[in-house]
Amino acid sequence: MKTQVEESFSEYFEKWVCQLEQLQHQLIKLSQEKAVLQNEAELQALVSRVTSLHKEYYTAKWAAAHQDVLAFFCPVWSSPLEKTFSWLTGWKPSMLFKLLRQARLRNVSEQQLRKIEELRLKTRYEEERVEREMERQQVAMADRKMVELARLTTRVRNGGGAVAEVEGMVDMAIKVMLNGLERVMKAADCVRLKALKGVLDLLSPLQCVEFLAANGMVQIKLRQLERKSSNLIDLN
Template sequence: MKSQIEEEFSDFYEKWVVQLEEHLRLLLVVSKEKPQEAVCEAVVTKLTAHHKEYYTVKWASAADDVLAFFTPLWLTALENAYLWVTGWKPSMAFRLVESLKKADAGHSAGVGASLAGMTEEQVKRIEGLRVRMKAEEEKVEREMERMQVAMADRKMVELARLERVARKKGDAAAVGQVDEMVNAAVKGLLCGLEKVMKMADCVRLKTLKGVLDVLNPMQSVDFLAANTMLQIQMKKWGEIRDKRCRIDNQENCLLISNH
């Protein structure tokens, strides 16, 4: 059963993805027609604003239920498998740039073709950004590891022992006191998780902004088109896989019941 936050964010995300698909259609048209820079800049601005809206709503929702974003019910199992601290890993953006840079303009259907023409200066700046963002990724991972290890520190182990003893003795007053301490400790852990989530999101946003700052408007359109297409297709592949699993489970249940 979904919590209220999960219900509300699931509804928001479903509508957000529909709008993302509309942005993709526009990106593909612009990528093919290659209009003036002002048109490209307008399309890029709209999509970046769409992504910022996602994080604004995400952070507001996480303030009430941060754990929902570490086990997001609105994503498919395939999407969940590739999550990095509640979202996409920044390093993926640089891998995508590299793939598009090597793409054959004659076989790219207009998407990503202009990245094959990146200048040496652009390549150098992208590499510098990649190194900086990698360092920030590692900082997030260290903080996440610290939070995970905190679950087994002396304080948490002692609370677990105290609660077990109090419940075994049937001491209601002691149980109440321990519950208060446990709630305070868990609240501290959740605040830590929220902090790490926001750190990771900031690296994602800085990576996206950094890449777009290096690319020219037409290159930015091609990069965003490829990135958006990958995100949407990953969701669709995941939905197909989840549907097949549900059908297989139903068939297995029928086989079992018939025997």
């Protein structure tokens, strides 16, 4: 049974994906038009709409995670295939640079390539920093759990009656744990947003459209593949 946060965010996510798919069609259309080189204003407007949609997603995500952060570490709205590619509640930032190499953007200069490589290295460093923080949280969770269990066992053995005090300590330990996970999630999201903005800042308007078209296609294809698999299972 879904929690209230899982229920509401699942509905939001489906609507968000529909909006992304609508913009995806426009991205593909513009990226394939040769005359588009003369219409940078239209390109920039579409790029702004896509980036605004992503920002709206993270605003909604952070608000919901503040109520139930655990829902985002095992999201019911994501397919098993999407979860396979997940990194700390979302896509891995370094994935953008692999996609850049595969997208075959037009007219990429040597200067752009150098700056993209610098950004890739910086992003990888920030990923590792977040991963270390997640490891620290996992160690802390294990330590707190063992401490609380030891204290609880001692009280039971001694016939202690301070149940409320023990429950209070457990509640506090859980609260600290959840706050730590929320910080890790936000830190990971910030790396994602910084990497995306950094890439777009280095590209021309047309290159941005081409790149976002390729990036959006990956996200949408993952969901479509999962739907096809589900339909085949249903038919069998």
